[in-house]
Amino acid sequence: MSSSSTPDHLDEDAARLALEEVEEAEAVLAQRPQKAEAALGEGAGSGRSSGWVTAALAAPGLLWIGFYLIAPLVIIVLVSFWTFTDSGFERTWTLENYSELFNDSTYWDNMISTFVTSLIAVVACLVLGFPVAYFLALKVESLRIQIALFIIALAPFWTSFLTRAIAWTFPLMGREGALNQVLIKLGIIAEPIPEFGFSTLSVRLAMIQLYILFMITPLFFSLAQVDRHAIEAARDLGGNWWRTFREVILPQTMPGIVIGSIFIFVLTMGDYGTVATVGGGNITSVGTLIYSKIGAVQYPQGAASAVLLVIVLMVGVWVITRFSNLREEL
Amino acid sequence: MIETMAQAAEAVARPQDVVVRREVKQRRDWAKLGLGVYFFIFLFFLYIPMILMAILSFQGDTGQLTFPFRGPVSLDWWKTLWDSNLFNTIADDVSASGRQSLWLSLAAGALVAVFGFMLSMAFRRRWRLRTDVVAFYVLMLALMTPAFLVGLGNQLLWRFMGETPSLWYTALGANVIWGIPFSFLVMLAVWNRYDRHIEEAARDLGANSVTTFREVTLPLVWTGVFGSFLFGFTLTWNDFDRTILLQNGYEAQPLPILIGTWPSSRPILPNLYALGAGTTAVTLFLIFTVLVAVTLRLRFRSAPVTRPAEELGEADSLAGPGSLRRPAE
Numbered sequence: 001m002s003s004s005s006t007p008d009h010l011d012e013d014a015a016r017l018a019l020e021e022v023e024e025a026e027a028v029l030a031q032r033p034q035k036a037e038a039a040l041g042e043g044a045g046s047g048r049s050s051g052w053v054t055a056a057l058a059a060p061g062l063l064w065i066g067f068y069l070i071a072p073l074v075i076i077v078l079v080s081f082w083t084f085t086d087s088g089f090e091r092t093w094t095l096e097n098y099s100e101l102f103n104d105s106t107y108w109d110n111m112i113s114t115f116v117t118s119l120i121a122v123v124a125c126l127v128l129g130f131p132v133a134y135f136l137a138l139k140v141e142s143l144r145i146q147i148a149l150f151i152i153a154l155a156p157f158w159t160s161f162l163t164r165a166i167a168w169t170f171p172l173m174g175r176e177g178a179l180n181q182v183l184i185k186l187g188i189i190a191e192p193i194p195e196f197g198f199s200t201l202s203v204r205l206a207m208i209q210l211y212i213l214f215m216i217t218p219l220f221f222s223l224a225q226v227d228r229h230a231i232e233a234a235r236d237l238g239g240n241w242w243r244t245f246r247e248v249i250l251p252q253t254m255p256g257i258v259i260g261s262i263f264i265f266v267l268t269m270g271d272y273g274t275v276a277t278v279g280g281g282n283i284t285s286v287g288t289l290i291y292s293k294i295g296a297v298q299y300p301q302g303a304a305s306a307v308l309l310v311i312v313l314m315v316g317v318w319v320i321t322r323f324s325n326l327r328e329e330l
Numbered sequence: 331m332i333e334t335m336a337q338a339a340e341a342v343a344r345p346q347d348v349v350v351r352r353e354v355k356q357r358r359d360w361a362k363l364g365l366g367v368y369f370f371i372f373l374f375f376l377y378i379p380m381i382l383m384a385i386l387s388f389q390g391d392t393g394q395l396t397f398p399f400r401g402p403v404s405l406d407w408w409k410t411l412w413d414s415n416l417f418n419t420i421a422d423d424v425s426a427s428g429r430q431s432l433w434l435s436l437a438a439g440a441l442v443a444v445f446g447f448m449l450s451m452a453f454r455r456r457w458r459l460r461t462d463v464v465a466f467y468v469l470m471l472a473l474m475t476p477a478f479l480v481g482l483g484n485q486l487l488w489r490f491m492g493e494t495p496s497l498w499y500t501a502l503g504a505n506v507i508w509g510i511p512f513s514f515l516v517m518l519a520v521w522n523r524y525d526r527h528i529e530e531a532a533r534d535l536g537a538n539s540v541t542t543f544r545e546v547t548l549p550l551v552w553t554g555v556f557g558s559f560l561f562g563f564t565l566t567w568n569d570f571d572r573t574i575l576l577q578n579g580y581e582a583q584p585l586p587i588l589i590g591t592w593p594s595s596r597p598i599l600p601n602l603y604a605l606g607a608g609t610t611a612v613t614l615f616l617i618f619t620v621l622v623a624v625t626l627r628l629r630f631r632s633a634p635v636t637r638p639a640e641e642l643g644e645a646d647s648l649a650g651p652g653s654l655r656r657p658a659e
Contacts, residue, residue, distance in 0.1 A: 050456060057452035058465060061445035061510055065472050068503040072483025073475070079486050088489060132372050135365035149369070151621060156376055159613045160568035162590045163606035167379035170598065171386050176396040178382055209375065241361075262474070270476020273570045273590060280593070287478050294575065299486060306482055313476070 076310075080303035089299045097304035107289060107305060111312065113200070114285040118268040118316075121207045122261050125215040128208065129260070133216050137223035138231075150220065157213040165277040168206045173197055173278075198280035206278040207268050214267060215260035222256030223249070254324040261320050269313055380610060387603035395598060407600040411608065418599060426582035434502055434584060435567040441506045442562025443555050446513025450521060453514075473511035480504050481575030494578045501576040501584075505566040512565070513558030520554030553624050560620055564613055585609050 083092040101107055132153065140146040156164065172178050174197035183189045195201045226249055234244040272287035279288075286309050293302035386393065390402045406416075414421035449469070453462060484504050488495040495501070528550070532542040548555075570586040577583060583591070589609070592602055 051458055054452050054455040054457055057448045057455070061449040062465060062468065064441075064445060064503065065468055065507060065510065068484060069472050069475065069480060069507045070468070072480065072487045072504075075487045075490055076479065076483045079490075128372070131365055131368050135362070135369045139359070139362040139365055151617075153369075153373060153376065155614060155617060156380070158564045158568075158617050159380075159610045160570070160586055160589070160606075162568070162570045162586050163383075163610055164379060166589065166593070166602065166606055167383035170395045171382040171397070171603070172379045174396065178397050181397055209379070212376075266474055266476055270478050271571075272478045273574075277590065277593065287476075290478070290482065291575075294482060294485070299489070302482065303486065306479055309476075310479065317474070 076303045076306050079300055080307045082300050084298060084300045086297075088297055094300075097300045098308075100301065101304050101308065107286075110284050110286050110289050111308075114269060114287075115312070117200070117204055117207065117285070118265050120204055121211060121268045122264045124208045125212045125264050126257065126261065129212050129215040129219060133219035133223050133256075137220050138226070138228070153216065154213060157217075161210055162273055162277060164210055165206060165274050168209060169197075169202070169278050169280070173202045173205075198278070198282045200279075200283055203275055203278045203283050203285075206274055207271070210274060211264050211267050214263035218256040218259040218263070219253065220256075222253045226252045258320055258324045262317050265316050265320065266313055269309065269316070380607070383603045384607040384610075387600050387607050389600050393600040395600065395603075408604045408608075410601045411604055418601060420601060420605070423583075423588060424585075424605065427585045427588045430497065430582040431567055431584040431586075434497060434505075435563045437498075438502055438505045438509060438566035439559040439561075439563035441502075442509030442513045442565075443559040445506070445510050446517055446558045447551075447555050449510070449514050450517030453518070454521060469511045469514055472507050475507075477508065477569070477571035478575075480507060481572040484572075485575050495576045496578055497573070497576070497581050497584070501573045502566075504572045504576055505569050506562065508569075508572075509558070509562035509565050512561040516557045516561065517551070517554050520551050520557075524550060556620065557624075560616065564616070567609070567613060 079089055080097055081093050081095070082089045083094050084097070136146060136150055136153070140149060170177070174180070175192045175194055177196055180189075180192040180196055184192065230248050230252075231244060234248045239247070270287060271285065272291055275283055275285040275288050276291075279285075286305065290302050290305045290309070293299075293305060382397075385399065386395070386397070387407050388403050388405070389400050389407065390404050391406050392400045393407060394400060410416050410419045410421065411424045412421050413419060449465075453465075457465070481504060484500050485495055488500055493499075528546055529542055532546045533539075537545070568586055569584075570590045573584055573587055574590065577587060585605075586609075589602065589606060592598065
């Protein structure tokens with residue numbers, strides 16, 4: 001690879017490369033993988049024009065994000081402090097939207113129930129998804145089969161959440177749904193369970209089904225990088241299944257667990273479509289509540305509700321990231 | 331000197347690169363068996379609603395929303411999607427929505443691919459004042475912001491500017507937001523596998539940077555660019571939460587909006603199932619076509635793949651100073 005150097009420098013060159021490799025290996029051994037940004041940023045680009053080229057490459061995407069993401073988020077915060085009028089809002093600063101919201105028990109009830117739903121979803125996705133990712137990453141030996149199975153498991157992620165929510169709601173759940181029919185046929189229940197249709201239970205079940213892939217994917221990638229020899233070593237040293245899992249596999253999988261949990265938490269807290277479809281209008285969440293406020297042209301109130309939701313989200317994400325140092329791991 | 335090198339090389343070989351051959355006692359791996367069974371139950375759980383929906387869409391004209399299946403097996407409900415002479419037809423809506431969705435998704439895919447590719451190119455270069463860290467977090471913010479808030483914020487922004495939100499100016503923009511970070515991550519994985527020395531070689535052979543880019547870089551990473559396009563396309567093709575807040579009601583609704591507002595706006599009949607199964611089939615068909623194309627392409631590449639993470643582009647870069655690191659073969 002170092003063919004570009006002259007034979008005289010070959011030795012030095014090779015030695016230098018070897019030393020670099022040693023350093024890198026030490027970094028790996030010290031469990032400090034390079035950050036993604038650092039790894040990407042290395043090499044190429046020096047000289048005076050380079051900064052401009054970098055800026056020109058990054059500008060279109062970042063400007064687009066600035067206009068369609070950052071500006072809207074800023075506007076939400078601004079509008080939440082503006083005054084409600086019949087036609088929307090006017091630029092008079094007020095705290096009334098928030099004081100109204102803090103006294104609105106419906107909002108807080110919904111916040112709590114949405115939070116509980118999220119929590120259940122995170123835990124359930126982790127518990128149900130871990131064996132799937134573990135099987136794919138560590139138990140399937142053939143690479144080709146592994147990829148094929150992973151893609152089969154991942155494919156529904158690409159299809160519409162809404163279609164899947166509808167498929168979940170009407171044919172499967174509900175009083176007359178397939179699930180009730182099967183349970184009755186099997187003699188497990190005598191009467192159809194009404195809670196299967198348009199209920200908190202069905203919303204929660206649907207969310208697990210719809211979002212679990214967001215947990216499995218990061219889990220799979222971190223499990224695939226677990227050093228198999230470390231597992232073998234742990235076993236050779238007499239560690240039983242549980243200790244191997246707890247002391248070897250789990251610490252190395254933590255980043256995946258954290259990323260997956262953040263995904264599920266954020267997606268379920270901010271969900272609107274699933275609750276509206278699976279809940280059939282009977283079930284409310286923070287999302288549907290904000291949506292109905294917007295529908296009633298109560299923009300400032302809606303914006304204030306959204307800001308509080310974002311604060312809850314940020315606190316939640318912060319708490320989740322305490323479990324692992326993501327910046328190091330990425 | 332040679333000795334030092336050999337020692338150094340030995341020291342760096344990663345432990346997982348060493349192939350240890352030993353007699354393995356053949357024992358049945360019960361854990362594997364159990365987990366395998368669990369995996370297939372999981373797949374069943376994942377796919378069953380869609381399969382049930384697809385089955386019910388083939389009912390006869392007395393078809394209902396739930397089992398039992400009311401025969402005979404027919405395409406009647408599917409026909410209402412395109413034949414405007416039938417009773418219960420939705421052909422006009424479907425063709426208008428389908429076209430709208432198709433063009434929007436194609437545009438979103440193209441934008442996502444271009445932006446994601448350019449951003450990832452930028453991240454291969456030096457940034458001043460650690461602005462790259464800020465940019466990285468902005469991208470992660472785009473990934474993490476709930477869809478619903480993006481829709482709400484854009485609606486407020488356009489109202490604030492005194493404009494009516496529209497599919498092409500607002501919803502498209504908001505949809506691209508979610509695609510960009512995915513595209514960026516895909517390209518990040520692609521660049522991780524990419525060997526910079528090839529570019530250097532091209533330059534040493536006298537190619538200028540445009541030629542190098544066109545004839546060396548692009549052909550090697552186009553699968554990533556195409557993957558990005560696919561991400562942008564399917565995310566937009568299936569988006570509901572953003573678009574519902576950003577359409578103005580005068581334009582033809584995209585398919586997900588048509589499906590999503592259906593239960594509250596018209597009688598639910600098995601043709602809703604046909605429509606849902608149809609859009610799902612389009613998405614799945616696209617993915618599998620692309621995957622087959624990519625797999626075929628990978629066959630022509632010689633890079634040996636030893637660990638699954640590498641195949642999926644997640645491994646640490648293979649393109650290091652390199653040769654010392656490869657296990658002897």
